[in-house]
Amino acid sequence: MSPNSKPCTLCTTPRDILVRCQTDSTGKWHFVCPGACWRSVSGGEEDARGFEKEFPHYRYGGMWKNRHADGPTSAKKPRKVAERQKERRAGRGEEGKEESGEC
Ligand SMILES: [Zn+2]
Structure with a gap:
């Protein structure tokens, strides 16, 4: 497992990709x-759409990806989602630390 992977807060399994x-x-x-x-x-x-009753506090905040891990694992998702995520990230700016090295 990559040294930079992060544990899932639910099952504590280290992952390279987390939600x-x-x-x-x-x-x-x-x-x-x-x-x-x-x-x-x-x-x-x-966005837990349709599950508001079951998961009233759920809020999606983007994918976390371990940039140091390369390999077959990749989080593919529709472009629409990726764009929305970019917008949110731009408005937040707190995730930049882990996403550095892009420029
Ligand atoms: Zn888990």
């Missing part, structure tokens, strides 16, 4: 596996 999201009223950002763990907090919808 950043809020899952409760504390507003704390969690990093969860894009698979089962994420589905368990979002219902499998990026």
